[in-house]
Amino acid sequence: MREFTRDGLTFDVTDTGPEDGEVVMLLHGWPQDRGTWDAVGRELTAEGLRVVAFDQRGYSPRARPRERAAYAMKELVADVVAAIDATGAEKVHLVGHDWGGAVAWAFAEQHPERLHSVMSVSVPHHRAFAAALRRPQQARMSWYMAAFQVPKLPEAFLGRRLYAVLRGIGLPREEAKRYAARFREPGAAAGGLAWYRALPLGGDLMPGPRELLPRRLRGARGGSDGAGTRRIQVPATLLWGSKDPALGREAAEATARWVDADYRFVEVDGGHWLPETEPALVARTILDRVRPTP
Numbered sequence: 001m002r003e004f005t006r007d008g009l010t011f012d013v014t015d016t017g018p019e020d021g022e023v024v025m026l027l028h029g030w031p032q033d034r035g036t037w038d039a040v041g042r043e044l045t046a047e048g049l050r051v052v053a054f055d056q057r058g059y060s061p062r063a064r065p066r067e068r069a070a071y072a073m074k075e076l077v078a079d080v081v082a083a084i085d086a087t088g089a090e091k092v093h094l095v096g097h098d099w100g101g102a103v104a105w106a107f108a109e110q111h112p113e114r115l116h117s118v119m120s121v122s123v124p125h126h127r128a129f130a131a132a133l134r135r136p137q138q139a140r141m142s143w144y145m146a147a148f149q150v151p152k153l154p155e156a157f158l159g160r161r162l163y164a165v166l167r168g169i170g171l172p173r174e175e176a177k178r179y180a181a182r183f184r185e186p187g188a189a190a191g192g193l194a195w196y197r198a199l200p201l202g203g204d205l206m207p208g209p210r211e212l213l214p215r216r217l218r219g220a221r222g223g224s225d226g227a228g229t230r231r232i233q234v235p236a237t238l239l240w241g242s243k244d245p246a247l248g249r250e251a252a253e254a255t256a257r258w259v260d261a262d263y264r265f266v267e268v269d270g271g272h273w274l275p276e277t278e279p280a281l282v283a284r285t286i287l288d289r290v291r292p293t294p
Contacts, residue, residue, distance in 0.1 A: 004086035009063035013054040021050035023089045029098020031179050036275050043283030058191025071198035076103045097121040112233045117289050119237040124251035125258040132251035148196040155189040170271040232259040241270035
């Protein structure tokens with residue numbers, strides 16, 4: 001499979017490994033693309049797994065709608081449903097990094113019947129994150145979520161400085177160069193930033209910039225974007241780097257409260273970009289979930 005379509009959008013896909021193998025679906029984050037998972041995928045296909053990664057909306061050149069509502073979480077989750085359907089599999093092991101991790105948690109809430117397991121790399125459960133964001137440490141770490149709401153300026157600044165920004169927070173040189181170049185493609189900057197701009201203010205899925213304000217200034221609570229309120233009912237793993245500059249310990253440790261099935265919290269001495277910097281570790285953690293030892 002090289003692509004799939006949904007609602008007139010076409011998503012580019014990398015599909016490797018045996019066609020009849022157990023499917024592991026990989027979701028990238030910002031400002032990455034499906035190439036984030038290349039090294040991890042090689043490790044998994046060597047173990048006989050079928051590995052499917054796709055450029056999500058805003059990143060795939062033929063899937064860059066302009067409307068902010070097109071990037072609501074319900075649309076991102078529906079894209080994953082379409083991707084799974086396109087593989088022909090009834091169930092998959094779903095793994096996401098960064099924003100892909102947020103989508104993976106939301107998908108597990110809404111569609112547990114389509115999953116063998118769920119794993120997030122770096123990103124804690126959204127409700128654990130929402131609670132942590134009300135505290136000063138996580139609020140300081142998440143300042144960019146508010147900054148990305150400003151129209152046009154983030155595109156202009158990051159168009160010139162994204163490579164330096166990514167290098168400054170630990171992304172290897174070649175990947176930083178590639179993501180910065182892709183960011184400058186027509187529609188790519190706005191498409192990636194639209195994920196942040198579509199966040200419902202004060203919603204249940206993940207807090208918007210209003211959550212960065214003191215409680216007395218927040219006003220009435222905003223609505224949900226339809227993420228659901230169910231707890232996680234499938235085997236779940238959070239792989240978190242203790243040196244992550246954007247996602248702190250409080251939310252990572254609190255994620256366990258939102259999982260009712262078998263849960264594993266794997267802490268490593270690493271930063272945010274684990275698929276690029278520690279692919280063997282990420283692959284091994286996925287395999288530990290896909291093929292648990294007795």
